Amino acid sequence: MTGKTLFITGASSGIGAATARMAVARGWRVGLFARREDRLRDLVRELGADNALALPGDVTQMADQQAALQRMTDAFGPLHAAFANAGRGLDAPGTEWGEVDEWQDMIRINILGLLFTAKAALPFLKETQGHLLLTGSAAGRIHIKGSVYGASKWFVHGYGGNLAEEMREWGGRCTVIAPGMVDTEFFDEAKPKAIRPDEVAGAALYALEAGDHAAVREVFLMPR
Template sequence: MRRFEGKVAIVTAAAQGIGQAVVRRIVAEGGAVVVTDLREDAALAAAADLGAQHALGVKVDVTSRTDVDAAVAAAIGRFGRLDLVVNNAGGCIVTSMPEDTSAEDWHRQLDLTLVGAARCIQAAIPHLVKTRGNVVTISSVNGIAAFGNVEYAAAKAGQIAMSQNYAARYGPLGVRFNVVAPGTVRTPNWDSQPGALETLTAMYPLGRVGEPEDIAAAVAFLGSDDAAWITGHTLPVEGGVLTGPNPIDLSPPDTLHTASQ
């Protein structure tokens, strides 16, 4: 398939894991990509692997509007257009119990995961209107059901609501907004937790956790003209984990700890 022939995408956090699989899929289908990452050396290396004709590496911190604007300008300057934005940057950066989370940590989580995606959309919109392009945001099953990580889940649920509202607002201009909600995916983020993926496998009816390529396939569909009449929707790519009882114990602790204690 050559669904991205002549098209240009920006993918955030694209030097490894899901983002890297997405840029590889887009290039394999004929597209050009701006590979962004918080680590400049990683972004440049990932782009070099794809070839200078097809990829440009740019350092981007999505909490900086200056960085985001520069990435969009780089896409236009190098490739002359922008057709697709894939919001992949984010992560679970709060590790405290929800009753102990400070306002500052709430702001950090939301700024990275939710507001970061909003910055990318705002910077790209004028160009996406010109190409009748689209945005695919990588959310999570945590934004759909209760799997813990309250602050992260709230940010991911916010991405879904934001995308629905943008879809309604910009649909008349031909710009689409959709969301992919992965379950557990085998990425380098799990390297520091030996055995965790094997334990989590038991949650999934399909008998395995996801691979980055599973998510890239969904992004390629929603980001292409194959999904030309789909907007404002969330596609769970989650091995069936949303189909049955949640095995994670989310009951409150015997004693609640508050930030003031």
């Protein structure tokens, strides 16, 4: 049992919820941040109020994330890790047929929301020489015809490396968790051959629980 604390955005379903379940099973206490308060409260009931805290809010609002982190540390003590996991895709692929409003909404979540998580969490993580996880994607490691979504994940991979160097100066660590297709609500129908959310959660916990002298910069998972 670690007794450590983990803040997770996009925690109401998919990778975020799976990571919360696995972290609690391994002794972590978790702060669950997402817009869907009803789902967060259901997850807290499942995990136990001593282990999990519902933190409803909008990832695109810096003030929401700052307030959530303060609430979490007031309840659970020092922050040891944060997982910038919230993200969304696009209904209209490519550039020519892409919808500008969709691009703006995606960039607010996939890029600005992630930046806000990093900025809000770093002051807390500095106190513990803590760890920041970012959800990247296989789409951020390859070129996909016209993919604006893929470009948003290229940002995550580039920024993750830059942030790892910044955090290294004070003993912190940053890891990009980069899965291929994951069977979550991200897709309209089930993807039985895709990676399961709990498999991505396992990658996140692997990075978080690496030895004191190991910095796992990226975990890249693909369906078999």
